[in-house]
Amino acid sequence: MMRVTDSMIFGNADLLSQRARVAVNTAEQQAATGVRVQHAGDDPAAAGQMISHQLNASRLTAIAAGATAASAELKSADGALQGVNNVLIRATEVATQMANSSNNAGDRASAAQEVDQLIASVVGDLNAKVGSRYVLGGTSDNAAPFSADGTYNGDANVRQVEIAPGVYQASSVNAAAAIKGVGGGVDVIGALQALSAALKANDPSAVSNTLTALQAGTSQVASARASAGNSMNTFDSAISLLQSQSGAETATVSALGDIDEVTAAGNLALAQRSLDAALTASAQGFQLSLLDKIR
């Protein structure tokens, strides 16, 4: 039979109540903060995974933000190209009409004025900005890419923006090719300027000759818009996927490191009950002594 001594009784009471209080303290902290893995040692495997998922969530969020901005810039570029397209359609109508010999010099002079206004409108559209950036300047985006006379000041570079870690997508329109026809296309502004000149010269034949370039320019701009649209679709799909993945990563971090309220409350209640039992048992043990029974 094991002897039970007073130091055992008090030592055990101290130990048991301390253990119970530690459990209550841990449960209280978890219930108050909702955090299960506060320190790496709380769950090393989860802690390591949390780091990976946190970084991944952060990466995906940043890529989504960049893709969102790129999509907005493409929309702006597309808007500008749509304006150019509208101008080209109108210019084609004017050219077709003014190529007819029934029009006189006055009619063509007035049409030339309209075309000049259209050219100014095109230049304005093509100098579209998002924030501080000119979206149709290529990588030379801190100054207006088109001068009033139609000179292109940008470059032929196409900016690339991430749509997934390490995967890049074209995020700008190559205005040098789409508008100025670099690489074998049509100089759209040049075609408009040629129309204006032909109208001012009251030369129906020359006016008629601009139609080919205007129609080719229309196709060229439409092609650029289609390309921009594809990129926009790619970005929009990527954004949706990135946001979904980022949300999943954040949820995983939470699942690894947090504790749900019900579990936390249950743990706290259990720990408090254990502490109550430990204290009650200790107090009962202290009350029983032979000293209280003999005189």
Next chain:
Amino acid sequence: MGDLLSVLQNAASSLSAARGAAQTASNNLENVNTPGYSRQTAVIQSVIPSDRLGGATLGNGSMLATVTQSRDRFVEAQMPVALGSASSSLAQTNTLQSVTALDPSATDGIAASLGNFYSALRALQQDPSNPALRQTALASSQALARSFNQASSSISSARSAVDSQLQTTLPQVNQLASQVASLNLQIQQAGTSGGSPNALLDARQQAEDQLVQLTGAVPVKDNKGNVNLALSDGTALVSGDAAAQFSVAPDATNGGHLALRITHTDGTGPTAVQVSSGTLGGLITARDGALQSASSGLDQLAAGVADSVNTAHAAGFAEDGSTGRVLFTGTASAGTISVNAAIAADPTLFAAAGDPAAASGDAGALQAMIATESQTSVNGNTPEGAAAQLVAGFGSAQQSASALSDHDAAVSNQLTTMRASASGVSVDEETINLTQAQQGYQAIARVITAANACFDALFAVQ
């Protein structure tokens, strides 16, 4: 007549024995809460009979043979290792848990700063000439460097704190070793005069326990009754009445952290000594184990990230077209890493472009810097993998130390309970012993009264 005197003599001896039993029980009760006190037992035995009456042998009462200490040798033999291990793992746990720099949820921790750094590069990549984004990228670079600095400083502080603890603990260790040696001598001297010097034995046991907790030394009793203590590498800490003395000296091979040295019991030394258990062993294990490993892991992570980013940055071009600058300097250690002062002073020197023309929207260098995120630049790991491995590795060390501490504490508590069961004082038991001795004393007093009545009767006959 002679027989009646024998009765009185026997009663006197028996009374003395009963008084000894009562005093022993009283002493036990008075020391019920005295740390290190072992319950004492009065050993009363019959006096060997020498009187004969007719053909019968008459008893000669009782006597107090000795007062013994109650100790369970089986438990006592296991206590030193249990106490040393429990103290060692507790010291390790406390030291490792004081480091929070690698907490996975820290908002300003390495992972968050690393994520923010690459996010800022991505934002700048979208609009490289934007001064606000450039400033943000610079600030994120500085925050990342600061985060490495802080984590390194936190680990370094914990390691330095161990040095301080060693320095404050050693005087106590030296004092206890001297105390055990001195008590060895006193107990030997007391033993020559007969009897068991119980109070001295208790004092030595208590000092021995404390010394074992601090150093993990193993006690060995010699045939003279001395307790000799040997450290884990076999070095004698206490040998008879001589005690070795600890000291510390900076260890150049360990970043100047303090190494233990010992002046031996024969006065030679000091020489280097290895302590792998007890509080000292736990502190050193934490400092030179998990903390050093975390520190070097952090240095490797910082250097891997910074060097790969620096390579991409140096190949890029600033707004003014200049090139060849690194973004981070002092990359050899996480504690010294910082952002290039020239770039910090002039954010336009942040090399975003990949082309010498450095067009405003050129983000070639930024893309190369972003690509370092997935490069295996840290000992075959990506920065993300290395950071996760660092945190998980340190967490495992924390958890292992904590689990070991719980286990060792449970073993130690169990043995302490068993020791308390064998050597502790029970108030109930001693109250019974005291009452028993008191009643025995009263009964023996009755014998004297009876013998006295016999004498009176004899004297009345004359």
